[in-house]
Amino acid sequence: MVVICxxxxxxxxxxxxxxxxxxxxxxxxxxxxxxxxxxxxxxLPHIPNWNYxxxxxxxxxxxxxxxxxxxxxxxxxxxxxxxxxxxxxETYTPKGEPLxxxxxxxxxxxxxxxxxxxxxxxxxxxxxxxxxxHRVRKLPLGFIDLKCPPSPQGQYYCSIGAENAFGxxxxxxxxxxxxxxxxxxxxxNAEVAPGQWEYQIGPxxxxxxxxxxxxxxYILERVAEKxxxxxxxDPKPLEGDWNGSGCHTNYSTKYMRKGDGNGKTGxxxxxxxxxxxxxxxxxxxxxxxxxxxxxxTGEHETASFDTFSWGVANRGTSVRxxxxxxxxxxxxxxxxxxxxxxxxYLVTAKIYDTTTIWNGLQEPNxxxxxxxxxxxxxxxxxxxxxxxxxDLVINDxxxxxxxxxxx
Numbered sequence: 001m002v003v004i005c006x007x008x009x010x011x012x013x014x015x016x017x018x019x020x021x022x023x024x025x026x027x028x029x030x031x032x033x034x035x036x037x038x039x040x041x042x043x044l045p046h047i048p049n050w051n052y053x054x055x056x057x058x059x060x061x062x063x064x065x066x067x068x069x070x071x072x073x074x075x076x077x078x079x080x081x082x083x084x085x086x087x088x089x090e091t092y093t094p095k096g097e098p099l100x101x102x103x104x105x106x107x108x109x110x111x112x113x114x115x116x117x118x119x120x121x122x123x124x125x126x127x128x129x130x131x132x133x134h135r136v137r138k139l140p141l142g143f144i145d146l147k148c149p150p151s152p153q154g155q156y157y158c159s160i161g162a163e164n165a166f167g168x169x170x171x172x173x174x175x176x177x178x179x180x181x182x183x184x185x186x187x188x189n190a191e192v193a194p195g196q197w198e199y200q201i202g203p204x205x206x207x208x209x210x211x212x213x214x215x216x217x218y219i220l221e222r223v224a225e226k227x228x229x230x231x232x233x234d235p236k237p238l239e240g241d242w243n244g245s246g247c248h249t250n251y252s253t254k255y256m257r258k259g260d261g262n263g264k265t266g267x268x269x270x271x272x273x274x275x276x277x278x279x280x281x282x283x284x285x286x287x288x289x290x291x292x293x294x295x296x297t298g299e300h301e302t303a304s305f306d307t308f309s310w311g312v313a314n315r316g317t318s319v320r321x322x323x324x325x326x327x328x329x330x331x332x333x334x335x336x337x338x339x340x341x342x343x344x345y346l347v348t349a350k351i352y353d354t355t356t357i358w359n360g361l362q363e364p365n366x367x368x369x370x371x372x373x374x375x376x377x378x379x380x381x382x383x384x385x386x387x388x389x390x391d392l393v394i395n396d397x398x399x400x401x402x403x404x405x406x407x
Contacts, residue, residue, distance in 0.1 A: 012058030036182035078180035107349035125202030125250035140195030141166035244295030245340035252332035266330025273355035288337025
């Protein structure tokens with residue numbers, strides 16, 4: 001059986017690369033395939049490793065340039081006919097060591113950790129914001145010149161009309177291609193700034209969240225390429241009174257969604273998780289995306305980069321709980337800190353590690369907050385700090401701002 005496989009991997013600057021390979025393989029009958037899960041169990045084991053020139057992707061030197069790519073997840077290829085597939089790959093040295101920006105093995109290890117309390121099933125819903133950019137002007141669609149910008153933001157969010165919604169054809173086509181590929185996309189909308197859009201991936205469990213988001217980014221780039229438009233995942237591509245782009249990460253575990261069955265509510269688990277996130281704020285910000293400090297100024301629906309905060313329905317905080325979750329005493333919460341260019345393997349694994357695996361004891365040389373001067377401030381006796389944070393979270397007087405949730 002001849003199949004066309006597009007091998008996709010993450011390059012040295014965290015940009016996506018791909019190349020095509022035609023294979024003659026004999027997998028089990030693919031007539032039973034109805035989902036990406038079926039593809040991964042029936043076809044993926046027959047897709048061989050491959051290699052590429054790492055010296056051309058800033059991942060190896062010219063005298064030892066071979067990088068090995070190992071297939072880890074497979075999707076239908078919406079750009080080609082039946083029998084074609086997109087193959088997401090991890091990157092390794094010839095000695096079998098993961099490349100420095102191959103964070104999937106780390107995330108897999110985190111998600112495979114069994115918890116002593118029996119909690120499990122981390123669900124993620126990721127909101128990917130992005131700008132569609134004019135390839136020559138290097139400005140978002142809707143901009144002609146910075147000296148003559150479009151109307152101030154406010155009219156573009158969830159908008160319609162040629163004077164408001166710039167790039168809808170690309171956003172819609174991307175959504176349809178993701179559906180054809182088998183990616184768990186669950187919605188799109190025009191965002192606050194002109195030429196800015198968002199799509200949502202999830203709910204996905206564990207490592208699947210990163211796989212689906214990376215492949216959705218690949219498809220977005222390919223669709224925009226057809227229209228001679230560039231995609232920007234820069235957290236703050238425009239200076240001034242314009243929103244930046246984030247990758248808000250909605251999260252829950254089984255106990256957060258349902259409680260533990262022994263009288264402890266999901267909301268209590270959420271409060272504990274938020275307290276832990278606050279105690280590891282700086283550690284999280286390190287892996288939440290490059291250039292995020294330009295976006296997280298405390299304005300334009302963001303919290304301060306250096307300070308952790310939380311609230312109910314408040315889009316100006318680090319973490320937001322929805323009104324429905326508060327009323328039902330179970331559900332999920334939203335970490336609004338990750339930037340649009342974040343690596344989902346790092347972000348999802350870090351959230352799961354901090355909120356469920358970590359026992360709340362400060363690791364040696366671990367940092368909690370960042371001083372204005374840039375020096376790391378260590379926190380002693382973090383166990384008491386966590387307990388104090390939980391009390392603050394539970395007893396805090398919260399201001400209800402905004403609507404319930406946008407995912």
